[in-house]
Amino acid sequence: MNGEIAAILAMDGIASGAIYVLIGLGLVLIFAVTRVIFVPFGDIAAFTALSLASLETGGRPGTVGLVAVLAVLATAVEAIALARNRAFHRLPRALLFYLVLPLIPAAAVWFAAGTTLSMPLRIVLSLALVLPIAPLLDRIVFRPIADASVLLLLTVAVALHFALSGLGLMFFGPEGVRTKPLTDAVFDVAGLIVNGQMLLILAASIVFCGLLFLYFEFTIQGKALRATAVNRVGARLVGIRPTSTGTIAYLLASLLAGISGVLIAPVTTIFYDSGFLLGLKAFVGAIIGAMVSYPVTALGAVMVGLLESFTSFWLSAYKEVLVFSLLIPVLLWRSLSFAGTEEEEAEE
């Protein structure tokens, strides 16, 4: 391998790493606030890519049907819960949040299908379409068991992944898609050809990490999310509803995943089940960050991207094997330092 190939591989690795960063941060965010390891999270990215591709060809994305099904289910679950508590006065609000709001982008896409939309509009619509999926799944699946152990929540999340794969096949079909490039720009940096798409991925990743940081540091809602993660009882005692911060976490994380889906769609062929591997690689990054540290998760995700890129050059047949084998030493190391943090907490 010469320097030039190494540079190309490194760039490639950092670009895929940047994608995993966005998904990994979302995973950590959801886990911190809700204690759910949201296994189907990569699917949110894949579904965004599929929606975008469908809008590009003037089709009607399967997401519309998926969101409609989930919205109806979530509304039913919420209505039953309200009826059980005789809290009928909260029914209009429930209809608004679980039925009307999630269906607005779906309706917009339904009516816009077939017309030619500009690229930015297509991107915004795909993101808006996908945003309600995770919060609705939260309402249907996780909120009824919110106080369960992390392990049970994880088991349910794995089951949910299989359910979602089935729904994905039903609504999107088995074909793979690839969207038009977001930019055709090509740069020559010190003799290396750098394409604009890669720079865009990198820039988007950095910008959204920065925005997330600002949100956590400087807004009361962002602080409320951190407070819920640190101490749920304490949060309730100052009037923060963990169900509300949970919804915000799902929405924000879905936005990150959606953006990664938009970024990856022009460079990789995406199928209805591509989300699983995306999510799993981001998960390796999140585990390196012990599911709590945003900066270490970001670093871990970039590492995964680099490792993947270099192994695909040397030993492409073993690419996935090697990436996931990395998990074993990391898990060992992390389980040792996990024990350390638990002792610290016990001292408090």
Add this chain to the structure above:
Amino acid sequence: MALLSIDQVSVAYDKVEAVRGVSLAIEPGQIVTVIGPNGAGKTTLLGAAIGLLPWRGRMSFDGIDLRRLDVEARIERGFCLVPETRELFGDLSVSDNLLLGGYSRRRDSAGVKRSLADVYGRFPRLSERRNQKASTLSGGERQMLALGRALMAKPRLLMLDEPSLGLAPIIVREVFRIIASLRELGVSILLVEQNARAALETADFGYVLETGEIVHSGAAADLMHDPRVTASYLGGH
């Protein structure tokens, strides 16, 4: 009308009843104390009142049936708890802990700012440590932060669970001085304490809780001279 009315309330952990048929009332502006030995059910009673534990019986705050309010709705109406375990946000700074204390009033940012200045005025130590993580504070400072965080919600009724627990005597005196001064803000207080003497000196009215039941009650000044109370709780004189 009583601000908080607790009527024949029982609280059970699984099958074991930790609080049995307790009734008590707090009038606006009053400081009421519940004293009793370790394990009497004081913390359990407060946990039920704030909505963290399931209970049977009747409770109302400001005339509203407490069955209809969840914890967060209680806080929004100014019914707050400083729990025995404090439940601070250890990883967040002192100032963030306080700001989040005003979460239920977040739409009134000017009011929250005023309350923050007021809390810093009341607890200069918190002001000095405003950028420190809550987990780095000493026991006394944590107690101040827990109190300050609760004050940020502009409480009308504040329940304090063992505010003097684990504190050095000099800080205990400071804490009780602050509790007494809250009365001037128009805050009613339900004070739970094992330090019976200090609690009765601060309160208007007192209840004695033993193994889940109220066994004595009366004006705090009377309880202090009641032989049955002095014998068990005030070192017998």
